Amino acid sequence: MMSAARGVVAQGGSVVFELRVYHTAEGKIDDLVKRFREHTDALFAKHGLKSVAYWTPIDEPAKSSEFIYILEHPSRAAAVANWKSFQEDPEWVKVRTASEANGKLVEKVDSTYMTLTDFSTKI
Numbered sequence: 001m002m003s004a005a006r007g008v009v010a011q012g013g014s015v016v017f018e019l020r021v022y023h024t025a026e027g028k029i030d031d032l033v034k035r036f037r038e039h040t041d042a043l044f045a046k047h048g049l050k051s052v053a054y055w056t057p058i059d060e061p062a063k064s065s066e067f068i069y070i071l072e073h074p075s076r077a078a079a080v081a082n083w084k085s086f087q088e089d090p091e092w093v094k095v096r097t098a099s100e101a102n103g104k105l106v107e108k109v110d111s112t113y114m115t116l117t118d119f120s121t122k123i
Helices: 031-047 076-088 090-099
Strands: 014-022 050-054 066-073 105-116
Touching: 014 031, 014 050, 031 050, 031 066, 031 076, 031 090, 066 076, 076 090
Parallel strands: none
Antiparallel strands: 014 066, 014 105, 050 066
């Protein structure tokens, strides 16, 4: 049996990774990063959404408008269930509403589910 880092978990389900790219409203990148730092990351953990890492681009125009991260999920079904739980959490709704009091932070989200290749060396 392969380890979870190689793409298979002990229960027989396939680990999946989710690449998410947030395209922010103009001037809102810092507000979005702050929301993740102060609230979202902890709420993700509460709902089984395992953060691998977060990135901000170095070069413009992406530097001012994109926030990128990867989540690890035990399976695709777990991802769907955990996202649903997260989105329905009253604490998340409160945080999102407060952070968007002066306008929406995110214009568009790109989400891609991925599996590790057999030659990936580490995560």
